[in-house]
Amino acid sequence: MSHYGDHEATDDPLQTLRHSTAHLLAAAVTELYPDAKYGIGPAVEDGFYYDFQFSKPISESDLPAIESRMRRLAQADIPFVKEVVSRDQAIDEFRKRGQDFKLELIADKVEGDEVSLYRTGDFLDLCRGPHVRSTKELKAFKLLRVAGAYWRGDEKKPQLTRIYGTAWMTPRELDDYMKFLEEAEKRDHKKLGKELKIFALDERVGLGQVIWLPNGATIRRELERWIVDEELRRGYRHVITPHLAKLDLYKQSGHWQLYHDTMYPPIHFEDGEELELRPMNCPHHIIVYGQELHSYRDLPVRIAELGQNYRLEKSGELMGMIRVRSFNLNDAHIFCKPNQVISEVRGAIELANHFMKVLGVEDYSYRLSVRDEVKTKWSGTDEEWETAEAMLKEALESLNLPYKIGVGDAAFYGPKIDFQVRDAHRREFTNNTVQVDYQLPKKFELEYVAEDGSRRTPVLVHRGAFGAFERMTAYLIEQYAGAFPTWLHPVQIVVIPITDAQHEYAHLVAERLRGLRLRVEVDDRSEKMQRKIRDWQAQKVPYMAIVGPREAEEEHVNIRDRAGKQVDSTLESFASMVATEVAERRR
Ligand SMILES: [Zn+2]
Ligand SMILES: [Zn+2]
Structure with missing residues (x-):
């Protein structure tokens, strides 16, 4: 054909x-x-x-x-x-x-x-x-x-x-x-993202620039807290670095030579400085590593950031939150000794798998992306490439993970493992990657002091575990059709008083629940009950707590969940049930 x-x-x-x-x-x-x-x-x-x-x-x-x-x-x-x-x-x-x-x-x-x-x-x-x-x-x-x-x-x-x-x-x-x-x-995340007030795109701000509305910002903040906590638990140290860097930095890394087409044009200053909106975080994290002389005992050094990146996607290819010109990446760079690479790669794969599992991402596969025959495209020696490939393979195989090979899909500085996710439209995309890199540490003359006192070059593992917030949020919108798990939902509980007489009790219920860091609203509009229920159902809110005279009297709530199931409960046990569901990030 x-x-x-x-x-x-x-x-x-x-x-x-x-x-x-x-x-x-x-x-x-x-x-x-x-x-x-x-x-x-x-x-x-x-x-x-x-x-x-x-x-x-x-x-x-x-x-x-x-x-x-x-x-x-x-x-x-x-x-x-x-x-x-x-x-x-x-x-x-x-x-x-x-x-x-x-x-x-x-x-x-x-x-x-x-x-x-x-x-x-x-x-x-x-x-x-x-x-x-x-x-x-x-x-x-x-x-x-x-x-x-x-x-x-x-x-x-x-x-x-x-x-x-x-x-x-x-x-x-x-x-x-x-x-x-x-x-x-x-x-479709564009349609639902608008209906559920998660994000907006506005040409006055710029093509492909995502505006996170309060509901979307809430979801993102939950994701960020969770990701940072999981990384802290695994020995990552978080940094915050500028969105800009001198153009020379990207010339030294080699990114400019290869990717200038998709990088923003440099900003020229009168004093001759040329600054570039960063297309990736690697060079900044390399600078972070170089701030002190590391001993072999410090390694691996795991530097993480929720890093904002800028890439000039073609206007015709922009799509909702999926193809954008600025996005935030859960990124990390691990500087380690050669004999630590396999366990660091394994750790990165396991973290990514953990994220996928909690989020309910099931339809994905692993691709080992290697170089092709066009030798000029890839920097580094054959030996480095072969070693890096063998290590990635070993990490995958030691975890019993099946994978396919992507010939020619490697990064210019080394092979990588790609997590290929299929979304609700059955579109496949690379959500995150783990890469082994011998080149950038050499280009930036990075060192550590080895056991014998000599200066050695660390190996760099580039690692995404969650992907970009924009793309993953689009995925989650479509995956759950807006019915997010309770821990992610912008509004977790709505308290609805049956008559005006229960307003006070309704607000008391809300206060109690907010004390457990739950996101709660009280719907005391003078609308009919059926109308209120319909409105919140459209928002796919996980729980409605309906309170009438009996509930107020007994400190109870009548719970109505997203599936329409209704049960009576004490306020106490309802509060602890939802708090547990959220703490455990249940789906
Ligand atoms: Zn034909
Ligand atoms: Zn990187």
């Missing part, structure tokens, strides 16, 4: 079907919009897309007409025919059709004189295949949405319209998938 310039060809029948449906889409589009130019149209996870340049922009409201044309072509039973022609003939065909993008691909991607084309009726594509035999095999597809995409992913090239669709072997599978999408849509 491949256009020239796309992914590797595969024989997976579903991929073939999806890629064939992309051709069908392009065939329908070129019939309906004869002057549309088509770019590329690969199969992707769950479906396919095709990129077009339209003379007049189209929108999602145009999709039904395109889709019905696709259906008509599918029913017409048109064969997919492969034609191998000479380069000149191919150029001729696409020039006749005014398909400049294809001409560019032939110029850049096709080697030799033979060009493989696929014809479906009048539609012709530059493609190696394979394809289904006939359009009639395409009977379960749907167009989903349009998006902008630069030709060949290059911002300097024209922006095209990408039409996404999904395709399946049977209408039944398509149906299931559409239901899954609908469910995922309901959980």
Whole structure:
């Protein structure tokens, strides 16, 4: 399944079907919009897309007409025919059709004189295949949405319209998938994040800059306290370092040379100083380590920070809290002796697994990311790379953790273990990593005094265990569809007096609960009880404590939980039940 310039060809029948449906889409589009130019149209996870340049922009409201044309072509039973022609003939065909993008691909991607084309009726594509035999095999597809995409992913090239669709072997599978999408849509963190007042994005502040509203800030503060406590227990020392550093620092580390495209432009001062918003925390923590001369007895030195980082993601790729231009990372750098690396890596993996378990993150896997054959991309000797890889492997294997290998996914300074998480939309992302690095300690001439009095270079383990707060919070919103575990919920308990006569008691209940550091509100609005219950249910608040005359008299509460279950309890035992649930961070 491949256009020239796309992914590797595969024989997976579903991929073939999806890629064939992309051709069908392009065939329908070129019939309906004869002057549309088509770019590329690969199969992707769950479906396919095709990129077009339209003379007049189209929108999602145009999709039904395109889709019905696709259906008509599918029913017409048109064969997919492969034609191998000479380069000149191919150029001729696409020039006749005014398909400049294809001409560019032939110029850049096709080697030799033979060009493989696929014809479906009048539609012709530059493609190696394979394809289904006939359009009639395409009977379960749907167009989903349009998006902008630069030709060949290059911002300097024209922006095209990408039409996404999904395709399946049977209408039944398509149906299931559409239901899954609908469910995922309901959980979408952008939608719920707004409804539950967790975060805002405001162009007056800047694209991709997350504003944590009080509810979101509460969730984040709970996460931060928990993370810091867990790290303290494991011997980490926390620092607070500036969000800025001199550009030279990133030149020395090598980050600037490799990542300047995604770093903010430097701020120039009149006195000649050039400052950079930091894209990562490593150089700052290296400076922290270098503040004193360490002896082997001090090692490992574990320096941690909830560090704010800045990266210039492309505006088209920004998404809610998931792809942002500024984020806060639970980060740490462990400076250790070579014989401590494996146990430090193990400790980092175990901490990350602990975080995942408490948060209820279950769908994730481990990837050992190593370098590829392109030697120039990676700094350090073969021996260092091999040693580091072997240590990461040993750490994973000693914990009996299965892992896959990601060739070419390493950091430039060393191999790493990536935690690959799948979210409610089944999107896979790297949430956190553990990396072994011999290079930065050398570049910054870090030292420790060894047992024999000699000066040695420590090994640096870069470690994320929780990930970025923005991304993880988005994940949690979708995972729980807003019904956060009690310890994380912005409002844990709402006290609702049945009549005005119980206002005083309601406030007393709230005070008692707040004394246990619980987050409590009293709803003494003059609304009907049913209305109040509905409102708080919409906020997915874990507990409502309803108090009437009898409750006030006996110091009781009538508890109504999120599932609608109601029980009567003494105030005392309710308070201690919730406090315990929170202290244990139960799900
Ligand atoms: Zn094709
Ligand atoms: Zn680092």
